[in-house]
Structure formats: C-alpha cells, structure tokens
Amino acid sequence: HLLLLFRRRRPVPLGPIPALHSLSMALISATIFVGILSSAAAEIRDTRWFWRRSKTPFQWLLCFPIGTRPTGRVFFWSYVFYLSRFLHMLRTFFTVLQHRRLSFFQLFNHSILLCISFLWLEFSQSFQVLAILSTTLVYSIVYGYRFWTAIGLPSACCPFVVNCQILLLGSNVVCHFGVLLLHFFKGGCNGIGAWVFNSVLNA
Template identity: 60%
Template sequence: MWSFLIASITASIAISASLNVLLRLRLKPVSLGPVPALHSLAISLLSATIFAGMLASSVDEIRDTRWFWQLNKTPFQWLLCFPLGTRPSGRVFFWSYAFYLSRFLHILRTFFTLLRRPGSFSVFQVINHAALVLMSYLWLEFSQSFQVLAILSMTVAFALVYAFRFCTEVGLKQETRRFSFVMLCRIALVVTNTAWHVGLLVLHFWKGGCNDMGAWLFNTVLNSFVLLLILNFYEKGAMIV
C-alpha cells in the first residue's frame, strides 16, 4: 500500500509537470468536450454516496457498540476520539477506504486544467491533491481519530462544489460566480476541520487518550502547510479552482 501511494503521488506530480512543459510549446488549449463536466458530476455523486454511507455506518456502529462505552462518553465524543487500540476494520473504515480511493479521481482535474489552459500550472493544486491523498491514507492506515467527522465534512463540501462546477460547465451557472462559491466552501471546510482538531485535542487530554495522535500531529502540520498555500495563492489571485 505504501509503495502504491508513493508511486501514485510521484506519477501524478511528474505527469502534471510534463504536461505543463509540453503544452507550453503548443500554446493552444485541448478540447475535452463533455469530459470535465462528466468528471465533476461523477465526483459530486461519489462524494454524496460516501457521505451517506459513512453517516449510516457511523449510526449503526454507535448503536451496536455503545453498550460497552464508558457512561460519560457520548456519540459525538466517539466520532472525535476513537478508543486506544482501534483497528482499521469494519463498516466505518470501508467508507474511509472508499474516500481514500476517491481522492485519485480528484487528481484528474489537475490534468483537465492544464489541457484546457496551457501554462496554467498551479503548484498549489498539485500539492493540495497530493496532500489530501496522503492524509486520507494516514487516516485509514492508523485508524486516526476524528476521521469520520472530517470525511463527512469534506464529502459534503466536494458534493456541493463539484455539483456547482458541473452546472457551470454545462452552462447552468455563470462562470464568474464559481470562484466565490468554491472559496466559500473552502473556508467553511477549514473552519469545521479546525473545530474537529481542537475538539480532538481537548478530548485526548481530558478523557485519557485518543487513538493515533502521532498521525494527527503529522496531519496537523500538513494541513497548516496547505492552508498557508491557500492564503498565499488567494492573496496573489493566482489560485485555480
């Protein structure tokens, strides 16, 4: 799994950089027809499916396992803080694995952007996609706490953003409104994920430990780096959405 992850991320970065060089020589956009619109529709529907599956599985897991929880533990606390020793198996982690695989479908958008707009290579977009693939794998591999809430938040945002992109690409929405809507979803996602991180940290010290805080620390650093990139590119007005 690690070799596949590293090879996939490396290949996506190499292909993006190669396409950027080749298309700079061409200087003409490549017509993709309905492919980008279909891609946006597929991601929106897939994200909605993962959201529904994760939500239903979490409800079932809470119902079936709550009987041996501590009396002072609530379902929300379980969503934020997995018990120590939790293994990545069962229905919740099935949807976590589906979310991880769905991240590779998102990477295709970078290639579409390069083909349609030669010379528009975005370091932010490439790094952002690679970072999300890595983070989703770490959530699954190490049974990281709070991943259920993070996946629910992200799949809602992706379902909305890519549904809006689909409407834009087929002419149902104005192109000029896309940037503000996508940024609004990004900001909402950053705020909710920050809340999950803070909640996890509080429960970790208050309730005697949450599963896999090592991966949480790595993800926090990675999230901070991506957030700095977002702010930097937004300030320069150079973000490709």
C-alpha cells in the same frame, strides 16, 4: 508524444470530460457521505456499550478509543474515500492540459489529501469520520456546482467554491481543537501520531 502534447501552445480540447468528472465526483461524494453517516450511526449504536461511560457519540466521532482497528463498515467507507482521491486528482491534469495556471497550493492540496486519507486508514486515526462527512458534503455541493456551470448554466454572483472551502477549513479547525482536548482530558485518542502529522500538513 506526451512531451509534445504538453508543449502545444493551444489548450487541449477536453469536451464534456471535465463536466462528467464533476458530475461523477459529486455523485461519489454524496454516496460516501450517506454511506459513512449511516455506518457511523450503526457503529455507535452497536458499540456504545463499550465506551459510553467515557464518551458521548459526538466525542466518539472526534476521538476513537485507544486500540481501534481499521476494520468494519466505517473504515470501508474511509477506504472508498481514499480511492476517490485518485479520481479527484484528475482535476490537476485537466488544469495542465487546458494550459490554466496551476498554483502550488492546488498541487499540494490535491497531493496531501491522498496522503492524509491513507494515514487515516493505516493508523485508525481519530476525527476521520467527521472529516470525511464534512469533506464529502462540501465536495458534493462544489462539484455539483462545477457541473452546473460546465453545462452552461448561470454561476453564482459570489465566489461560491472559495466560500465552501473556507467553511470546510473553519469546521476542520474547530474539530481539531476538539480532538486535542479529548486526547488530553478523556484518556487519549487513537492514531494521535498520525493526527499530529496530518495537522502539520494542513497548517
């Protein structure tokens, strides 16, 4: 039955499902953003005595001290972000069901985000806090915009989603250089092997 469904010539009517998906992703992304921001601020306040001689708070966000374990409030929100990637991947199925063109980049991007967020947790990778903050901020805006247009409200005159993705990519590239510099000049960053692997995937 599933094979026959995909062989249909006409797109499968999804009704309000894509709009509801966009709304839920926007709300979840905003929740994760607020949660990890407050958790990171509390973590910096409570553990700064341990690393304040070698790092500033911003440097801690980029570069976890060697030996950091994936436990505590920050990694709780990192795990929530990882779980949200499964919900995010539903857009791929919506594209297929609606017989829209699914590019290799879209499929690859949705897949590697799941892999990357898993490695963040598994290896307590540095940079993940800033990456989650920037990603969830952009996603809350992008999915909010998609919900806005899905319910029939006017769209932006410029390629809004693409511009947001370019902005996210640019900020990530700058932060990656920061991680690299801190790793070599500030005594090393935790999970640097996973960071290298993820950087190759993102290249």
